[in-house]
Amino acid sequence: MISINDLTFLIGSRALYDEANWHIKPGDRVGLIGANGTGKSTLLKIIVGEYGPSSGSISMSKDLKIGYLNQDLLSYDSHHSILHVAMEAFERQNQLHDEIEELLKKIETDYSEDVLYKLSDKQQEFEALDGYSIEYRANEILAGLGFSTEDQHRPLNTFSGGWRMRVMLAKILLQTPDILLLDEPTNHMDLPSIKWLETYLGSFEGAIVIVSHDRYFLDKVVNKIVESRKGKLTPYSGNYSFYxxxxxxxxxxxxxxxxxxxxxxxxxxxxxxxxxxxxxxxxxxxxxxxxxxxMERVEDVDDDNPTVNFQFKFSKPS
Ligand SMILES: Nc1ncnc2c1ncn2[C@@H]1O[C@H](COP(=O)(O)OP(=O)(O)O)[C@@H](O)[C@H]1O
Ligand SMILES: [Mg+2]
The missing domain is CATH 1.20.5 (Single alpha-helices involved in coiled-coils or other helix-helix interfaces)
Structure with a gap:
């Protein structure tokens, strides 16, 4: 579904990637690992098109819906409730909802058949898109990520960065993408939320690429590892322990x-x-x-292996 072909990416004169290759297939569940600064976050940005490759290409199926959780989202701010922010995921449904409201108002003074037909069309589409259940779905996902019903009505900008990140994750999950690209999603999560995410991703049917240093999380969620190291991407066909x-x-x-x-x-x-x-x-x-x-030289093995994090962080909404 996504093909990375001979990707070279230069930062100044340094090649962060040097003719790297990777094919992401439907249903793949990949842990993208590597030492800090090897270019994992940059690679995700190249995949979503935020950065262009210096040479090589990225190709993907047409209309592929990518859900991308970016570490920069920590700074996203809004005075709307987090429930509202999560529900922004349902763009079409929200648009229909507004149009229906407007038509209902119009109908109070305008009895023409044209308006009635329009209203019934919009209502049908709204229903077909499960428009009446979007709030319920948003509730469910936010609750899973640790937000009480009360929390859900508080404005986004009253939460700390880590909790704002969870709201963004909720929004991305609600968009039901074909592939999820998650950049260190568990960094600001407590154990119950990590467990919830594990379970959620377990039943997620699309492809998943997760950047993480948490080996326990990776072992539960992925069945492939790709290591970013010295400009190359090396696949391993198992979870972190296998790797x-x-x-x-x-x-x-x-x-x-x-x-x-x-x-x-x-x-x-x-x-x-x-x-x-x-x-x-x-x-x-x-x-x-x-x-x-x-003679082609065999390199000696050096042990600049990526560090893994054996600690869980605990936190409460603040
Ligand atoms: N926009 C940028 N301009 C200059 N250097 C950058 C930029 N983005 C990332 N880098 C550098 O690229 C390298 C890889 O960064 P990054 O992709 O964030 O690594 P990782 O996510 O694996 O820790 C780092 O050395 C970082 O300083
Ligand atoms: Mg990074």
Missing amino acids: LEEKSLRGEIQKGEFKNQQAKIKQEERLIERFRAKASKAKMAQSRMKALDK
Whole structure:
């Protein structure tokens, strides 16, 4: 559904991504991980089109509805109640609601059939879109994210950043997107809300991409990991625990290959050294040196692994 092809993204002269590739398929549940500053948030912004790639391309199915929870949403502000803000998700229903109100007013003085037909059309569409249940649906999701009925009528700007973030999450979930891109959604959440989100995402049928450092959360919610590291995106076909095992396995293999190659290089260098000393073998030394230069090198394993967070944060609405 989304294809990232040979993506290069430059910040100044530094390549944050260097010909990275990734295919997101329908129903994929992916944890996007990587050390801070490796470009996870930037990648999500490239996917939604906020940033353009320096080279390479992003392609996606037409009409794909993306629900994107951005860390910058923390600063979103409104004097409307959070229930109202969450219900802004239902754009068409809200528009129909206003139009119906207007027609009902009109009908008090204007008895023409035209107005009546219009009204009945709008009401039918409103009903088809479950317009009468939007408040209930918003209530339900907000309650799941820890807002009491009373809280739901308080203006957004009376809540702290973390709680405002949950309102934005509620709004995004209500839009029933085909794919969710969530950038560190649990950062400002308490345990019950994290549990609620786990359950919610468990029954979510679209694709999910979550940036998170919370391995317990990832283990519950995702079945694939993509690691952002050194400009590349590397897939692992399991949850976070699988990733750790697989990574150490791949690391062992790479370490072995590195050691073998180093031994081979040393031997070759000794040989070249000896050949070079003899005039009759100088040519051979030269060609072996060239071959050695061209040899594709196995890199040693370094352990700049992403940090994971083993702590849960607790907080109350404020
Ligand atoms: N608009 C920008 N201008 C300049 N540098 C940026 C911009 N956005 C991000 N960066 C830099 O790009 C790198 C990756 O950032 P980010 O995508 O936020 O990483 P992550 O989410 O993996 O921690 C960081 O070094 C950051 O400082
Ligand atoms: Mg980030």
